[in-house]
Amino acid sequence: MLALFWVLDVKDFTSFNRMARIVALFLLCQILSPTTVTSKKVCGRPPVTDGIEESAIKRVYEVGETVTLTCGQGYNPSTSHATQRVTCTGTGEWTQSNLACSPKMCPIPRPLQPLAMGKTEAPFKTVLNYTCDSGYVMQGANESRCLHDGTWSSPPPMCKAVYCPLPKPPKDGRIVHEKTLTGNTVMYGQKWTYECNPPKAPSHEEGSCMADGTSTEPPVCRDVSCPIPGRIANGFITFAVMRQHSYKEKVKYACNEHYILHGEAEVKCQNSGTWSTKPVCRAPCAVGIKRGRIFYNGRKLWIADLKPNRVLHGEPVVFYCLNKTERCGYPVASICNDGTLPLPECFEEPGRMEYTLRPKTLPSEITMCAANSTSPADTTRST
Structure with missing residues (x-):
């Protein structure tokens, strides 16, 4: 195996280090050399409010450029002294404008004003949609728009009543009209009755002029x-x-x-x-108490005196309840409904001893409460 070794003495290493620092400094100077470009301020589209014409406005403007703002078609300036020219400043912002545009108004047709909730005018671009009631046919446009010149695109339409041809009588029968007929038509909604020669019966007894302008088909007379x-x-x-x-x-x-x-x-x-x-x-009811006093048929009587113990369907019976807070009595009515007479929730039947020995302490015998002093839970109080 071969190896290569590069040996430097101390002097050579010092020179190499100095050279490396010089090269690094040079490279840094190249990076930081004056090659940067000074950015120039510009303005975007000027801010506009509703109604200001935008079609001629550019996306970018140079410093010093001006734009004249105007109200678009169908709008008027709110004041004649509004500032309409704006300028792009060196900070990239526009000078202020107080131009405001309001829509032109169309007068609401007088016949429609009762439906316009008190308004007499409608702004530019408003759309009115018209409909006719059932049984009426529209003549004219069903839509109208408020135009830029303050007029409507179409006048209000007319709603004319539907008429039907005279109905045909059934075979072996006749028609009985609610109103005397004049002419050869009947108006929408007008009704009549079909009759057959006895003993036959019509398959349907009534007819009318319908919203689509047709009359009910005549019935068939048959034995029934x-x-x-x-x-x-x-x-x-x-x-x-x-x-x-x-x-x-x-x-x-x-x-x-x-x-x-x-x-x-x-x-x-x-x-x-x-x-x-x-x-x-509907069945009569029995008053389901053994002790107490009631008010029935215009009389205040003890239950033992109700002979026979019977009230008819639909008749009211008044019971007496106790206001425990104010120690007073108050009446509550219950109505007989096909054999059932519910007792008021507030009613408490007295015990035998109380009923026999102290009847004057019962709710029916003590002072009656004032009109606003009854129990809060009582919702069926009778007067």
């Missing part, structure tokens, strides 16, 4: 019958032959004693071959 009418709970049919019934025939219901009829007493055989909704007989 309803089954033998059924009975109702706690009630009866007042008079009827127990047979099938024809279209439009009626039967009448009534309730047993102390039951209240809820709904229409008469039911009718419909064109569908079914009866109209039968009524319901």
